[in-house]
Amino acid sequence: MKQEYTNKKFVKTVILLVVIMMTLTASLGYMLDPSLYYRLPKHYTYFSEAFTTAGLMKNSPAEIAIVGSSMMQNTDMDLVRNEFGQRAVKYTRSGMNIDEITMLIDRATSLEKNNVDKFILNIDMTTFNSEPSSPYDKFPKYLYDENKINDIKYLLGFETWTKFIPFNFVYNTSINFDTPITNKVVNTFSKTTNIDLMGDWSFGTQFSEEIVKSKYENNLESVSKQNIDGMYERMKQRFDKEFYPVIYNNTDKEFMIILPPYSALMWYEAEKQGYAEILFDFKKYMVTRFSGLDNVKIYDFQDYEGIINLNNYKDTTHYIPEFNDMMIKSLAVSKNVIDVNNVDTRISNLKNIVLKFKTQHKKWL
Template sequence: MNKKYKFWVFLFVSIFFGGLGILVLFNYIVDPFQQYRKASFYSFMSDKPRYLNAGLAKNYDYDSVLIGSSMVENFYAKDIEKYLGFKKVIKLATRGGTIYEEMKTLETAINNQDVKNILFGFDLYAFSLIAQPVELNSKFPEYLYDDDIFNDIIYLLNFSVLKNSFESLLKPYNKDKIDESLNSLYSWQNEYRSNFTLSNYKQQFQSLYFMRNNSLNSQLFEFNSLKEKFDNVFLPVIEKNKDKNFYIFYPPYSIGQYKIMELSNYFDNYLKFKKYVFNKLKKYENIKIYDFQLAKDVTHDLKNYKDTTHYSEDVSLWILKQISQNNYLINSDNIDIYIKKLDQQTKKYNINKLL
């Protein structure tokens, strides 16, 4: 190899690895998803919860967490503190989250802070058969939720993260904006405010009704599959944390969604699953379970919903007020009554008005 060729090879290798080094250093310093420190010279973005939640869980101070899917995104941290008496709340919602993702997020929070209270939105759809363990889920950056600093190279040597680093620098640090972001984190109410109409609800319902696949849905929500994820993913975290207060609630989907469940052959599985969950959790003195799904004033008022499952921030606030007064609290005396009422409400509901 002649000297000239060696020079160009050396130059290319130097530029290549030098560029990678600059990329790693730049992503580490900016750290757009706060994996190593709180944001101190930019106002952070919140459009990628699976990345951001890991950083929030590791680097912020809190004593209470909100965990769940998009069903909890319209809760406000300050409202939770006010009505439930929690000292400092962090929102760690995962839009479209599976139970695997939610429990990994909760475990990360517990491992990094002295968590005393967990408000948990128990969403049936997080337990679906299609929910994959985080190590098999390409959407979920599991490596950010562990303590292994070496696999963080995936984060640091990442051009998508680089793009977010540059975008972060365009948002100068503003403590008030950050405080408000933490309070309303992931809330979508303002973005979809115009969707809370009866006409929009009917369109959403009709789409689900005419496109439903009864055979597929009954498989996705087969009882044994729901039970398996509860027993092997959810319950172990409960068992390890008997010193923490769990406030678990069933989010109030609209009556139209329960009707879709019934027509898709998995509503009975769901009711059976709810009874199973209660029987498994009733022995834990640190757990309270609230069921808002039979609250007819909410679930039958279709203007509360932007679609058949997602309710407004007003309903979220109502939920907190009910929890603060221990309304809709499930116990051994009323569990069967609650399940029977939801069953009756659903099977009596006439969908012709929606079609």
């Protein structure tokens, strides 16, 4: 009997200790808050766009949100603020697809504390040709819902305690010492102290025709292969079912949709694979569908003359930061807007640029 009592007491003691440890750990996680989920401190470091974006949505006072893939990650946020005269924040992730974009817009517009009334977002049209996927494959769902209880996954989470908090500690310790090792740590992670640079991949990136040509010829970072069987109908269906309703249901928000300036080489390859015309048709469809919404403007940079110069690229799609600057300046003055009245002309312009590119580079294409 005494042995049974001792065993029960031991179990209760262990459970109590576990509860105490979990409570202390969660409390410390709340205070340190490495993903800025509960507050925006004066000094911070961040390590994951997927985690940090959830915090920015709740705590940033911005009126403008930059949303999208690597096409938008190099956006100069100070330029956005200067051009529009409003506060701005980035919700970006490399390879962001249409499922993730719609989820982020849904989440931002549902938060009472979120002040964003203008969304600047890029559309990579081929994402409409992919199969629907869960946006929470990359984004932690428990940070993007209204359930407070499951936030414990963040406070006690693997990423929080094995990545974010340790790196945060190492960085903030290193800045107080002047040694080769600590200086290397500071230089490596200093970018993470500037939230405007989150996801920015331009630092140290080389842009040149030689690099692009080499990657293309060696099938490195090549143009994605597309399933062209039923492609147009599939793209229309996903647009109508998933993307259009999100925009339509938020008529009190302004949406500035960017069609980014991929290189002419990308369009040449799309033409070779047999889906360039499908993208042109889908662009026309998208422009027509949005023509009835006063809160939407589409800005087309696909026929920008600079796409013919491969020195502006690191591969077939990723361009120099100056292109991001050009696009923001154009948006600020409503330049390069595409609508039902000029969509055919803009498509024709792009085709002519691609034809010119093929003529100039016919020796190696």
